[in-house]
Amino acid sequence: LLETVTVLAVIGGWEKPRVKEYMALLLLLEAGVMGVFMALDLLLFFLFWEVELAPMFLLIGIWGSETEKHGMPGRIYSAWKFLLYTFFGSIFMLAGILLVYFQAGQNTASLPVLMQHLLPASTGVTLPLLGVTMGSQLLAFLLVFVAFAVKIPMFPLHTWLPDAHTDAPTEVSVILAGVLLKMGAYGLIRICLGLFPDGLQQFAPLLVVLAVINILYGAAICLVQKDMKRLVAYSSVSHMGVILLGVAAAAMAVHTSNPDVARFGTAALMGATVQMISHGLITSLLFFCVGVIYDRAHTREIEIFGGVAKRMPLWATLFTFAGLASLGLPGLAGFVAEYMVFTSSYRIWPVPTAIAVFTMILTAAYLLWMLKRVLFGPFNLRWNWLPDATWREAIPLVTLAAFIVLVGIYPGFLLDVIVPALHHLLPVATTALGR
Template sequence: MSFPLLTIITFAPLLGALVVLLLPKDNERGIKNWSVLISLVPLALSVFLWFAYANTSGGYQFQEVHSWIPQLGASYHMGVDGLSVPLIFLTALLTTLGLYYSSFTIKRRVKEFFLLFLLLEMGMFGVFVSLDYVLFYVFWEIGLVPMYFLIAIWGQPKDRPQYAAIKFFIYTLIGSVAMLLAILGVYFVTGTFDIVEAAKAKPFANDIFLGSLAFWAFFLGFAIKVPSFPFHTWLPDAHTAAPTAGSVILAGVLLKLGAYGFLRIVLPTLPNAFKAWSLVIVALGVISIIYGAFVCMAQWDLKRLIAYSSVSHMGYVMLGIGAAAFGVGATEQATINSQAMAINGAALQMFNHGIITGGLFFLVGIIYERAHTRELKKFGGLSAKLPYFYGIMLVTAFASLGLPGLAGFWSEFLVFRGAFDLVKVYAAVGVLGIVITAAYILWKIVQFMFLGDYDPHKVDHWTNLTTGQEEHDPSDMALFEKVTMWPLIAFMVLFGVYPTPLLNFFNRAANELLQRLM
């Protein structure tokens, strides 16, 4: 029997959650230390998986197939390919950093927080490794409940956390029900719940009407999660209300589940229907890019601004995927290359957005813990008072706007490289989003927060995180905050200078997908 690597990665957080459940409630430091420690297990194994995956061979590797519910035809089928390996690492990294950061900042109902966070990690891992529809759906739903409680219980009262949580729950549940109907439709046509086998059978290939119904049912489930315009309205409320680590995971990983669903399930399983509606998807992606960026220009709450920036940046993912779908059926090598470029850009944007926007939400939490406000008009001149924080924020913000030399540049470049060859007019319009993004990053974040003269009267009081005492002027980043941000900054620079390690995974997966579609 082969080593069950994916099972251990997926269920190690569940073991951690069970231990947290047994620990005494008043042993807060023990709960925190154990949660961070157990999160290092899937992180270490995800690093091993990164180097152990044979890119030259490609395909699904480390597969585990066992009979699960034979009466239903569902199996315990796990496996990874070039698309899922980097996303598993991203999930493990952001979860460990989120737990580490929270071990210093969460003071209330500690046991419940860390228990739910570990359960959420298990659900996210499960989605990325599942190759059976029933297993995929179970893990998809597992992540819904912990995030609901993380928002509702640990959100700031002034941000209406209960309202934001129920809105998130209802939106996601509606999408899940639609996706379940699509899964059943695929099963009735193909006779299997296996994601790989169902894709090979090409259900509804000769029935565009039923294929379109299945496509839009899947689309609703995944687009809400992305979130794509116009299904995005739950996201700003959820982000604003969520605790810092919750926002990091929501932006860094949970949004990627929807985009992953498009590449793992919808495009390979329903290519004809996807091609038929591809320009609609491309248009929604472009609208998300520009609309999200313009709304950022109108925000004065820093956290809400970054939340809307996620709508804009995930629009690049939808543009890339939609452009690739538009080229389905082409035989010209140039078109196939452009499709691969678009998919590479979309997948790379999923990873880069995770580390960049995850970092931005950590930075919002860092300033909020001191100032107890996120209103940009309350700040100004902080570059003189918080030089370390200023430097970290500059690198992260510039990566977000796509500055060459930082990670965000390559994903946007590849998306437009593919999209301009496939959907020229839409790509040309989408480029405006880059300009608007630069405007709100430089104007709202850099100028309002850091430039100009420092006015000590704008913020009522600053809290020193080391002593817990109020002080007249803000203190710079504490060591635990620096440790939280260092890995993310390192990856922004590393993959900005040398994105090849990531592209080796994504390009292999993209080419295999396109070969199957041909």
């Protein structure tokens, strides 16, 4: 996913001013994110987590929007907001990593080693100043969880995301939504489920509440958005909540003796992992489509468009396709992931899952409302001059659309990779699945 999205972002941003510096920072950003996904050492994980901050800060701050925000250019405001939020979470992550290092007594930060020597869930740690005692594994989980909650992003730590997307260049928004948000979800699965299974299980009831809030709040706030890019940004908050719901269900499969909970918890985690891929593909396509119209009209206001499909049929077709994929149309990537999560998590968290499924109605409402206002209806003669997408713009759009169809029709090639990887995190549950 990272490699695909980065290559397409390079193609999409080929005509940027100061293109050499722009591409160099994109590649540095890619290297940092790749390091996060490949690191098998907690300190290396933290190092690469920090490496991606600098190029993202510069990409937003230099090539971002000039729209005025709080007395300064929007690109400056959003770049600093992104940096400060992420750095805030990183402080807690570092504290959690140090706690694991000193409490585990292994003199190493290697993930495979630490997974074999988990922190005892019953050993208490007294917090300085507060005087509160809690299990060392739960405390380490909570510290690291803050960083992942910021990056996912999870309500109420999400406010940096709409500003960052609104003011970032299109290609940076694509990488941010397509890959960077998945760093938080990946950390939640790889680190929290791998190193702090008992802590995650204790936190699961609150996590499922936060997941439902994410899904419901993100969808509801989309209904009042007037900017296409901001609407897609808030839709990411909602769709990332589906991943949280899957992880919350999987947390209940830790150390379970109930084979049904084991099966459904693992299936929910598989669905959450597929959702990471499908959301990355679909949201990247949505941001590319918004970028195409913005490069021509220099506005993203939904209200001022109308009937644009008459002038830009290829772009309108792909934009409609992206919207339908995002709302979970069967046969496309979004449906596969959400179906796996919802049908599995319902057996473990029935009421929260029912609320989340109902929220999908709101998802259809805001996406179809946006498509109707922008593409169809009375044609606004103001846009009579708009040209359709060029071949350079069409390459990323068509490529992403093809991957969305592939995952929707044949998700087995992803599951063949996902299931063996999950076996190391939930061995009891995956054994119960018979895989």
